[in-house]
Structures are given as C-alpha cells and as structure tokens.
Amino acid sequence: MSKALLYDATICIGCKQCEVACAQQNKLPYNDEIAAEAVQSEHKYTVVLTKQDKFMRRLCMHCEHPACASVCPVGAFHKTAEGPVVYDVWKCIGCRYCMVACAFAQPKYEWHSLNPRVRKCIMCPDRVKAGQQTACAEICPTGATKFGERDELIKEAQNRILQNPSNYVPHIYGLNEVGGTSVLLLSSVAFDQFAYPKSEKLGDKPMPEYTAQVMSKIPDFIPLWSLVLGGVYWITHRREDVAAAEMEEKRKQGSAQ
C-alpha cells in the first residue's frame, strides 16, 4: 500500500520544525536567514508559508502519476511503490524539463553549481522504506503533518471535515488533483491563496496523459508513414522507369523501320 502525508493547516502553528527536520534529514544548511526565506529553493525543499494567522506548507506533492517522471528523457525520476517520487542524480543530464513540466513547480535547480542537480522533497524514501515516518511528520509537535497509509489518511481527512465543517474548506487537496497525489492538504482558506494551482484548473486527469495521447500514436505512425513514403517513391520512380523503357522501345522501333 502506498504511503502519504496529510497536512492539516488548521492544526499547524507555524513553528517551522518541519523545515528544520527536513534540512537535517537532507543535510542542508539551516539558520535564521534560511528560516526567513518564504520560497522553496535548492536548499529548502519545504516551506511553511504564513498569511496573517494562517499557515500552509509547500512541498513536492508526490503525484500518483508524476509529470516529472514521465517527461524525463533519461528516466531520472520514478514513483516508488511506497509513494515517494525519487530522483536518480547519476542519470540526470540537466535538461530541466521536469521543472518546466511540474504543475506545482516543485523541482528546483542548483543554478550556481558546475555539476548541478535537481532538488526537491523526496519524501524520505529510505525512512519510508524502513517503515518509519518522514522527518517532517515525526517532528511535527501538533500532528499537522501526519504520515500514514494514503487510504486511511483520506478517511481521516474526510472525518475531520465532517466533524468540523465550519473549520475547513470542504475539499481535500490532492485527493483527485492531477489523478491524485501522495500529499493531501486540508485548509480553512482557499488553497490558491498560498499559490497552489486552482483545483478546477488542474483537473483530475493525470498530466502525463496529455502527452501519452500523442506518444501512443508513434509506434503506429512510424511503419505507416515509412510505408507511404516508400510507396510514393516506388510509384514516382516506377513511372520514370516505365517512361524510359517506352522511349527505348520507340527508339528501337524507329531504327528498325
């Protein structure tokens, strides 16, 4: 069964412990200056955003059908059975198509490195594989970020909304967006206030399907189009051969007379 994270913004107190734990887990620098940065970057995979008294986490959504994995020409991204979408740096050629393709703009780049890597939350795959929680979920003092089975977390999220309808926007962000994600969000304010793309704009269709519609035609297209082109060549040149043969015939007849 695949694991997931449920982040409930209404319980979050904005302590940024998840940022600290994430930095430690991924051996990233962390200090007051970085804590104050309100954007994700190559050294900040997750960020807690603040708007008046509301908080919201941003991190890789770990899509069920990740666009990054589908677009990568060398297959440097893949979705593991446990849920995390991970990155194999040794394959990467640095084309940055993943960054352009991601609807949540999650992959970040080491722009000032001479051997740059794509950086994003990889959902602590080693810990998850070992049956542990992610670093951010483990450290969260209020349980705002909760780790568990995706199915169970969905049920829990539904229950929370049911029991406290006035507390929540009646929507689990990530349940169906782009075909579902392994990060589920609950909030009391609209998600697009924190730069999450609007659900109705994203749709429920997995992003890779937009290209699959075209790519799936290619295996048929190649032999068919080659056949047509070869056929055209054969016909046009056959006509030439026939014309040449006829000329020859006429010439012979002419000389025979």
Add this chain to the structure above:
Amino acid sequence: MKFKPTFWRLTFVSIICLGIYSAYVRYAHGLGAATNMSDQFPWGVWIGFDVLCGVMLAAGAFIVTGAVHLLNIEWMRSVVRPTILTAFLGYCLVIVGLLFDLGRPWFIWHQLIYMNPHSVMFEVGFCVMFYTTVLFFEFLPNVLERLNLKRPLRWVKGVTAGLVVAGILLSTLHQSSLGALYLIMPTKLHPFWYTPALPFFFFGSAVAVGLAMTIFESSLSSRVFGRQLELPVLVQLGDVLLVVLWVNALLRFQDFFHRGQLANIVKPSYEAYFLWLELTLAFVIPISLLSFKKIRRSANGLYLASVICLLGFVTNRLNVSVTGFETWVGHHYFPKWTEFMITLTIVASGFALFGLAVKYLPIFPEVQPAPVAKPVGAVSRSVSAAPVLAEHAGD
C-alpha cells in the same frame, strides 16, 4: 590572404570574442552566473531560440528532398543542396546550443542508455541525433565531389532514397514533437498558445519556415557571394510559401475559434500584444506582400517577405517558450547579455560556416543568369560556362 576589416567582419569578430567570454562564464561559473534562468524560468532563450527555432529554421531539407526525390518535382532540384547545407549546419548548431543549455552536458550520452519512451524529450533527442546523421550523409556528396572521390560518392548516392525517406520520417516526428513538449503544461502555458494542436502547428510552421529560409539564404548569398538560385525557382518557392502560409493561418484561426479564444485575442493584454506581433509578422505582412504579383515576382520582394515571415515564426516559438509562461510565473524573463551573446555567436557561426561552404563547395549552381542584386564581395570562382545543372543532375 589579407584580412580586410569590413563592417560585417568586425561585427563577426566582436561577437565571437564576446561569445567566447560568455562561454567561459557559463562553464566556469555555471548556468546561474551566465543566464537569467531561474527556478521560475528553467528554460530561457537557449531552448526558446537555439533549439526550438534552430530546428525550425533547418526544416527546409526534408521538404525539398522529399519534393525532389519522392514527388519528382524537378524545378526544386537546384534548391536541394543549399537546404541540406542549412539543415546540416542548423542541427549541428542546435546540438552546440544544447551543450550550453544542459546542466550536465557531459552526460548527454545518457540519452543512449537510460531511455524513457514516455518522454517527448527522449523522442526529440533520438530523432535529432539520427536526423543529424542522415543530414551528414546527405551533405557528404558536396565534399566528395570537391575532393573528386568517385567511388564513395557512388555509394552515398546509392542510398539517397533511403536517406530521404528516413529524413522525412524523423523530421515529421521531431518537428511536431517539439510542440508536443508543451502539451503537458495545460495549466502553465497561456491559452493563446496552449492547444492540443501544438504538434500540428509546430509542424506546419516548420514547413513554412523551411521554404522561407530557402528563399532567404539564396537571396542573402547572392548579395554576399553573387551566388544564388535562379529567380524563377525562388518565385515558385514563393508561390508555395504563400499557400503554406494561408493553410497555417487558417488552421490557427480555426484553433482560436474552436477554443473560444477569438474574443480574447482581440482584447489588448500583455500576451495579446505579443500574439499580434507574431501573427502580423508571420501571416499578415508576408501574405499581403506575396499576394501582389509584382512583389511575388521580384527578388527583393521575395527576400523581404521571407525575412518577415521568418521573424514571425521565431516570435511564435519565443511566445510559446517564454511569453506564454510569464503570467503563470508572475514576472518577466529577459536573457542576460552573456546568454544572448552565446545565441548570437551560434547564429554568427551559422552564417560564417554557410558562407565558407558556399565558397568552397559546389552548393549553388556555378553559372547564374543575370544577378538579381549587386553582388557585394564578388568571390566568383571560374566563371566558365560549363554546363552547371548537369553537375547536380545526380542529386
């Protein structure tokens, strides 16, 4: 040979010098130092122009070789060599551009061993690689003829048909797939440019640009070298271009209509200005110009129409790759000067290599009836009245 410092030569040398410095910045300090690309704008002008436009500008070869070898359109035969030269240089320079743009260019060969068949980029990469090889062999006869190597020449000519078919197949695939690269971003790319028909439009514009580029390069080389195709050939190319432009324009209109964008594109907005620029340059002006018989029949008129048309489609690709993302991102992107210099150096190298090839290889027919424009740096080789077209008969 003495170096005469003309205006263009000095411009060329300064571009190359600044380009070398920019290349140093790129490889010694990284992409962040050399470009204005960022996490918000991971693709800049190197993808938007060097790759997307580079491949488009090199599209002439597959159209012309197809017309001559598959459809037996004889009047296009003299166009084959210059378009193959443009395409071969174009694709080589696209690859050079990629070596600047890729974060880890030294791993570009990973494409060969870690293949992801779901990726459009993988497909484009493979097609570009194979097609560059095809173009190399299509270009080879120029060199073999010059060196008078008869036997290898016969071998290469023996496989021409195969090369042409492979070239068309690969070009159809990757010219359209460049548009398909953007299909996965329905939420990011502005609706003026995001359409399921993107692959078709990229293919259609490649056909138009392939023809326009042929007219452009022939006209330009007549101005510089006094060498070019005969005017009747250019006139006929212009006729075809006019039809192709109309088809492109009508399809674009239909697409706007079916997606309910017609009301939006006439409303002034940041994107609309760029769209208007694109449509005016790509369609309105060239179609208007070419509609006048007098312009369509004159060398200067064709030159003007083709240049404007090229600018229009370049604008189109930059709109798809840059302008169309600015609203989603929330800020503008403009290339850094070093970034711009690399692109300019690549373009300048293209012109220079084309010039060298025209000078030393049998690219254009040797004898030309009545030069259209004043040849500037007359570099005429032996102007013997030798039967010229016979030389190209076996192409």
